[in-house]
Amino acid sequence: METKSAVASLGALAHEGRLSTFRLLVQAGPQGLAAGEIARRLGVLPNTLSASLNVLSHAGLIEPRRQGRSIIYTARYDAMRELLAFLMEDCCSGSPEICAPLAAIASQACSAEGACA
Amino acid sequence: METKSAVASLGALAHEGRLSTFRLLVQAGPQGLAAGEIARRLGVLPNTLSASLNVLSHAGLIEPRRQGRSIIYTARYDAMRELLAFLMEDCCSGSPEICAPLAAIASQACSAEGACA
DNA sequence: CGCATTGTTCCTGTATTGTCGAAATATGGA
DNA sequence: TCCATATTTCGACAATACAGGAACAATGCG
Numbered sequence: 001m002e003t004k005s006a007v008a009s010l011g012a013l014a015h016e017g018r019l020s021t022f023r024l025l026v027q028a029g030p031q032g033l034a035a036g037e038i039a040r041r042l043g044v045l046p047n048t049l050s051a052s053l054n055v056l057s058h059a060g061l062i063e064p065r066r067q068g069r070s071i072i073y074t075a076r077y078d079a080m081r082e083l084l085a086f087l088m089e090d091c092c093s094g095s096p097e098i099c100a101p102l103a104a105i106a107s108q109a110c111s112a113e114g115a116c117a
Numbered sequence: 118m119e120t121k122s123a124v125a126s127l128g129a130l131a132h133e134g135r136l137s138t139f140r141l142l143v144q145a146g147p148q149g150l151a152a153g154e155i156a157r158r159l160g161v162l163p164n165t166l167s168a169s170l171n172v173l174s175h176a177g178l179i180e181p182r183r184q185g186r187s188i189i190y191t192a193r194y195d196a197m198r199e200l201l202a203f204l205m206e207d208c209c210s211g212s213p214e215i216c217a218p219l220a221a222i223a224s225q226a227c228s229a230e231g232a233c234a
Numbered sequence: 235c236g237c238a239t240t241g242t243t244c245c246t247g248t249a250t251t252g253t254c255g256a257a258a259t260a261t262g263g264a
Numbered sequence: 265t266c267c268a269t270a271t272t273t274c275g276a277c278a279a280t281a282c283a284g285g286a287a288c289a290a291t292g293c294g
Contacts, residue, residue, distance in 0.1 A: 007133050014128035015252085016120060027207045036270060048253060050272055069261045069270045077208075081218060084204060087197070090144045101198060132282090152241060165283060167242050186240045186291045236294085243288070250281070258273065264266085 001086040005060075009083045012059035017044060018052045025062055025075040032065075032074035118203040122177075126200045129176035134161055135169045142179055142192040149182075149191035 013019050020042055025033060033041075039049040053073060056062045060079045064071050130136050137159055142150060150158075156166045170190060173179045177196045181188050 003133060003136060007131055007136055010127050010136070011131035014124055014131045016124050017252095019120060019124055019127070023207045034270080035272090039271095045254070046271065047255085047273085051252075054272085066261090071271065080204070080208075084201060087201060090140045091194075091197075153239090156241095162284065163241065164243085164285085168282080171242085183291090188241065238291105238293090240291080241289085244286085246283105246285095248282085250279100252279080253277090255276095256274085259271085261268105261270080263268085 001082045006083060006086045008059045009061055009079065012055050012061055015052070015055075017042065017048070018056055021049070021052050022056055022061060022075065025073055026077075026080070028074070030074060032072040034067075034070035034072050036070065038073070118199045123200060123203045125176045126178055126196065129172050129178055132169070132172075134159065134165070135173055138166070138169050139173055139178060139192065142190055143194075143197070145192070147191060149189040151184075151187035151189050153187065155190070 013022060021038055024038060024041065035049060035053060036046065038053075039046050042049070044052075053062065053064070057064060057073075061076055062073050063076050064073050066072075130139060138155055141155060141158060152166060152170060153163070155170075156163050159166070161169075170179065170181070174181060174190075178193055179190050180193050181190050183189075
């Protein structure tokens, strides 16, 4: 991942409403959520949410698909993985002993939910 | 980590110059780098860099310490870990099978450098 | 002390972002 | 066709962020 693309992703997430939106979609899984449902859950105006969805979408972090009258958004996990990988990239070269605990984070995050074994 | 603090960190990194600065410091390890050295390596004006360092510092991602005439900045790895953990947090609850590969990222990042093994 | 070095703060013009109301588009059903 | 639902687009305004020039601190050395 190039720096510019990372900056775009980070910028998209650097906003309370957008970050909440993205997390909601990550939680929702591949099934996704309709725009209206997101707006309802977050208590935000439809047009404001639409702007947020547009930014996230443009950054490649989420993806829309039409379903009847609704537009369903889903998180793009591969983009998320790329971003995380990018952030970790330089850590090891600097100080492996400090980087090492990062490997544990994912499994910790998983075990916290009791989901990933 | 709360959402607000995450937004602050993400916002601090959502800028080409600041992201490059942070990555440089992550690479540099606990030893850190002097502000002037960073400015030289990135080819950026001292005052501009100072603003960047201020933002990163205020977000808790880096830490300054004085050493003679220079001010040495170091990356705060714990803050970085918190941020990464925050981003992964909701992944598992949504879809463990998609989250699982995240655990491999850290070790991949390590093995790519041949550092952690 | 006088002076060079290292960084930061202040200031200003400019550009970008965020939010909301209002209007527009797309879909599905009576 | 007519209407309700779901969502986006447009237009405008306030707020914020960014870059760079100039002036200001702090340190160390002669």
